[in-house]
Amino acid sequence: MSIPLDSATRLLSLIAAGEISAQQAVQASLDRIAATEPEINAFTFVDSDGAMRTAEQIDQRRKNGEQLGPLAGLPVAVKDVLCTSDMPTTCSSRMLQHHRSPYDATVVARLREADAVIVGKTNMDEFAMGASTETSYFGKTNNPWNLQRTPGGSSGGAAACLAAGDVPLSIGTDTGGSIRQPAAFCGVTGLKPTYGRVSRYGLIAFASSLDQAGPLAYDARDCALLLKTIAGTDPRDSTSIDTNVPDFTSELDRLDGELRIGIVRAELDADGLDPEIRQAVEDAIEVFRDAGAKIIEVEMPHSRYWVPTYYVIAPSEASSNLSRYDGAHYGHRAEVSAKEAGELGPLVATYCRSRGEGFGAEVKRRIMIGMYALSAGYGDKYYLKALQVRRLIRRDFDNAFGKVDLLLGPVTPSPPFALGEKVDDPLQMYLCDLFTVGANLAGIPAISMPGGLTSNNLPIGIQLQAAPLQEHRLLQATAAFQRATDWHTKRAMYTSRGRE
Amino acid sequence: MAVSSDQVRKLALMARLELSDAELATITPQLDSIVEFVDTLMQLDTEGVEPMAHAVETFNRWAVDQQGQSLPREQALANAPNKDDECFLVPPVLG
Secondary structure (H helix, E strand, C coil), X not given: CCCCCCCHHHHHHHHHCCCCCHHHHHXXXXXXXXXXXXXXXXXXXXXXXXXXXXXXXHHHHHHCCXXXXXXXCXXXXXXXXXXXXXXXXXXXXXXXXXXXXXXXXXXXXXXXXCCCEEEEEECCCHHHCCCCCCCCCCCCCCECCECCECCCCCCHHHHHHHHCCCCCEEEEECCCCCCHHHHHHHCCEEXXXXXXXXCCCCECCCCCCCCCEEEEECCHHXXXXXXXXXXXXXXXXXXXXXXXXCCCCCCCCCCCCCCEEEECHHHHCCCCCCHHHHHHHHHHHHHHHHCCCEEEECCCCCHHHHXXXXXXXXXXXXXXXXXXXXXXXXXXXXXXXXXXXXXXXXXXXXXXXXXXXXXXXXXXXXXXXXHHHHCCCCHHHHHHHHHHHHHHHHHHHHHHHHHCCEEEEECCCCCCCECCCCCCCHHHHXXXXXXXXXXXXXXXXXXXXXXXXXXXXXXXXXXXXXXXXXHHHHHHHHHHHHHHCCHHHCCCHHHHHHHC | CCCCHHHHHHHHHHCCCCCCHHHHHHHHHHHHHHHHHHHXXXXXXXXXXXXXXXXXXXXXXXXXXXXXXXXXXHHHHCCCCCECCCCECCCCCCC
């Protein structure tokens, strides 16, 4: 029997029907990972023994007639920014190279309660800062669609392991587009939930007011399944929203009333937007129009300020959050002799060198931007200003969602770019976030779904955004789109070659 | 140039970040162009706009004032770069 590693829903029903065991499913995933990792490098750690032990226990419990969780036996990958008590948690940084968390993130704990099997931790841009997964201390990840291209970032490993056919479900995090952009680049579906929908407990902080974990999978149904598992309030995260979590899967095929879809003309006319991506967006608009949706043009008057606002707020929060890495309690510590310490003294010199050695270039850059924006004389000029503009950006979204249910547009300005192309030009890399950071600043949910292929056979993502807590509408619309199109069934050549 | 290398050196010390001369030479013009980029925010009149610190307007949540379980000492010390049986060991703070 072939094991459908590209569909959690099908795999789940085969396991539940007893046609394959959890051990067979997990073994198939581990075999596939072993075959693809030399070229893809999507994982920072693979827990073969632990995963097989968990799968064996699940099979045994099933045999004993015990009630099992809703993801029983499914192999799942977790981005290495979420704490796991039984595997390293590194943030793809030298700083945390040998770090082992004493506890599980709430997202991880909920996966375990659902009897999912965590097969490993996925590679990412260091501390989730980047759009290409090239800043990882453990080496870059290659895009399974084209090994010379980036899988996107920061959740590049999370998206690439799906596209490589390793696992059916993957957890990423999104601070400025880090789930949606890699999902777009790797031809999979990825959802950033409403800020507060999913607990951040145990999610190592980059920018606390923007960070959010969410699901990546091949289609809306599998994303719904995974989101249902990880969402919900948590007493350990005071910013998690205490509200009902809808049954995203059973509501998936429902669409309430006439769908009103907003498009932002200025976004489609943006200078930097690749013409093939623009065409894919126009095509997606027609798919929804044909399905009976009403298409309405809306304005986002402050959209040109999204990226500059983000690059004040996110680095400011990062410079504060990352001050915890002091080389004293955990993480990398450099040895500094008294003579080398000089006038700084041994303690301060140890801090400086530990951080200087432990952090890579992009993390240092972000810390420095944050320090600049928050430093004496600039706090009001930059940080306060950015928070005010953030309010204006949120108002734009509120106004738009007074007229429409969803906003439709591109995820990325360009298709997956070549490895090395932007790594030395931070500003060019930051502009990759052009269409995605708005959702983080406003705290709204957004999804990236496959919506086409370029003439070079590279995936194109379509973004849908919705008002806070309207994830079910995103998933319903994506499911409707995926009933009408087959872009989400296209697989990387790499995957099909590997499977033959 | 809005950002000078002296300023960057000072900020790096405040951030407790050792930067080599080569890193300083790279990062100074980069910071300068990033600052120039975010300066576009200054074109916008935000007089009277209330700053938005959080994506979702949250209010204070109270926790029940009761003792919970904290991390056992050996676990808290497990990742320390240097420790003895009871404490984190760090370079001398004074003198």
